[in-house]
Amino acid sequence: MNNRKEFSPKEIAIFQAVLELFRDGADINSFTVADITRQAGIGKGTAYEYFSDKDEMIAKAIFYHAEQFCLSLFEQMLDEKTVYDRIMLVLKRIETEIAEANCIFRLIQVSCNKSGLGQKMQEIEGLKSVYGLKPDEILGRIIGSDFGVSVSISEYKQEYLMLAVISKLCCYGIYLQKNADLEVAKRETMREMICVGICREIEEALI
């Protein structure tokens, strides 16, 4: 049974355009409808056939890429047997798809403020459960079967653990962006350290 919404080619074109603008380093608040539609290769008016306003274009684009990223990540995860391997996978995917990964970080970031975009995001966030993007589920998938079905920790610890893991992932993303032309060796070392760090957090929490 598939309850996933299908998007029309024009919608996808908008989503891709937003992503490409992110990649070019444009600030989320500075790009215009004209920028988006030019990048998407469609007319300005066309965008408004599919979205009610600019914020909706950006919000849905972010959401779309975050979802795509997570879905394909979850699928790949099934092949990884240990927590360490799964975290390593996440970190590598963040490296290769930094723009897509940033969409997830932005979801978190934006949902904190009161801008028009923030509002739109929060409206769409209502759809999260449909799409299976709830942060605790992401965490659950990482920790996963390694610890058996019966892994259960206190609510407080879970909340803390989520914070700890997400913060490390986000910061790795920011680190990569600030050091775009990093030598491979250094990036691998850093990745390794982050991965070990996250593993340690999980272990501590599960004691």
Added chain:
Amino acid sequence: MNNRKEFSPKEIAIFQAVLELFRDGADINSFTVADITRQAGIGKGTAYEYFSDKDEMIAKAIFYHAEQFCLSLFEQMLDEKTVYDRIMLVLKRIETEIAEANCIFRLIQVSCNKSGLGQKMQEIEGLKSVYGLKPDEILGRIIGSDFGVSVSISEYKQEYLMLAVISKLCCYGIYLQKNADLEVAKRETMREMICVGICREIEEALI
């Protein structure tokens, strides 16, 4: 010897105005020069006597508050004897001065993109050393004298440690904002866990 720049009352008024707008929950991209000068109680033209444009007002305001926050934090730190106590102090200050603390997070955030504000930030960042806000110095002050003058870790480890500590501090800030009306007990538990988490990171790094 004091190489610190002195600010005129009008400049301070602008800085305060920006902070108050943050506190009111306004989005950094949504407030206007008119908003800022109205809040500051000065004329719009006057602001342009002291700043070259809007981005400079906001960038310098963020920088100013980040600096003020750090300076007073450093001073208070001298009284704390252990790493744990010093981290606890930082976390408590973040709680009581969430708006000021956010200025630091914004410094990091904004410095990643190419928006007008981001550009300005990066120009001002050149001044960092003057103001003593280099992240590694902040870290150094936290780890500080506890370990004697001779604490010296590899460059890699230092970079990782910085990332780990800052990520936890930032996330605590975001956590507080998303859960503005949190019961005291829960907040204290979370703070305690974060503090312990940071201490552990440091210990591990120093092995």
Added chain:
Amino acid sequence: MNNRKEFSPKEIAIFQAVLELFRDGADINSFTVADITRQAGIGKGTAYEYFSDKDEMIAKAIFYHAEQFCLSLFEQMLDEKTVYDRIMLVLKRIETEIAEANCIFRLIQVSCNKSGLGQKMQEIEGLKSVYGLKPDEILGRIIGSDFGVSVSISEYKQEYLMLAVISKLCCYGIYLQKNADLEVAKRETMREMICVGICREIEEALI
């Protein structure tokens, strides 16, 4: 001999749609081609097969309904023997078909300005003689046979009379619209007074 233009069903659908939008209280300047074609139940592109632009749709629709209204009015008039009865008939028809009647008032109103719609109207007005809507003919039909074939008044008086009669009819229309939910008795009194007033104008002019 019939030189009347026949309209296709699609054209009629457009004409009806315009009338219905009038009835719903929409302002002539605010409704869109999309509104019209939606109401008409046809595709947007189809409308352009029959009309060169939006103004033509509206102008022709107004003209069509004005004509229909007049033609059926003229027919009914044949049964009325006195000037008074004929005027009364006109007033009653204005009451029951306020939207259609308004089309006539709009013809007069719009033909005064230089808007796109006004231009179109004036182009179509050239067709007036074809359609038999010349104001003086309308007047002639009202005064009509009561006074024999030989009724002939000076050009000046005729022009004045037309003005006087039309002005009272128009104002009755406006009055009805501004007082949409009027009690029957009051409306009948007003109608009676208007009718007597118009009769008096005619009498005076014919002296």
Added chain:
Amino acid sequence: MNNRKEFSPKEIAIFQAVLELFRDGADINSFTVADITRQAGIGKGTAYEYFSDKDEMIAKAIFYHAEQFCLSLFEQMLDEKTVYDRIMLVLKRIETEIAEANCIFRLIQVSCNKSGLGQKMQEIEGLKSVYGLKPDEILGRIIGSDFGVSVSISEYKQEYLMLAVISKLCCYGIYLQKNADLEVAKRETMREMICVGICREIEEALI
């Protein structure tokens, strides 16, 4: 005691610009903010310092000119001793200031529809009593002292009379506009006939 609102030069400039656009025959619904401000010789943004939107500019302009027209008309009326003279004065003023007079007609016209402009008008109409532009007062001033203080007719008759008088005045205005290049003699004859017609209406009503 003067409770009349004073307008700034920029507001007056907008009001004049709207009037001049009317004079050029532009349709009320077709001219743009750019048109208005260009005609007024001010910047587009400046208009928005004084009016909240385009409709307010036009609505207030119409209202302003209607008021100005009426006020100066009322003043002049004091010198005229008979009803005939007063009506003649009104007709002559309509002739010389057709654009201004049209503002009054538009007030009546627009107040019937549901366009954005109509809404604005009706909001401002609330101010009517302040400005002394109530239609029945206008009528009262025309009939005026000729008939002593105690002139009192039935409500119905008064309503009818107002309709009859206003309709003739409006139609004279429309007549003038449609026949812009009328020879003087003809215009004077028509004016005379209209004037007599209005007088007769009043006499009949007062019987």
Added chain:
DNA sequence: GATGAATGAGACTTCATTCAT
């Protein structure tokens, strides 16, 4: 012939910046 998705010109409106007072 009928359609409606696509378009882009152009409308309204905002707001950073200037400059005469």
Added chain:
DNA sequence: AATGAATGAAGTCTCATTCAT
């Protein structure tokens, strides 16, 4: 030095019109 009225570039969004299907 301080101001805020004035400005116009630039942004968002609408809608009449076209054209491939």
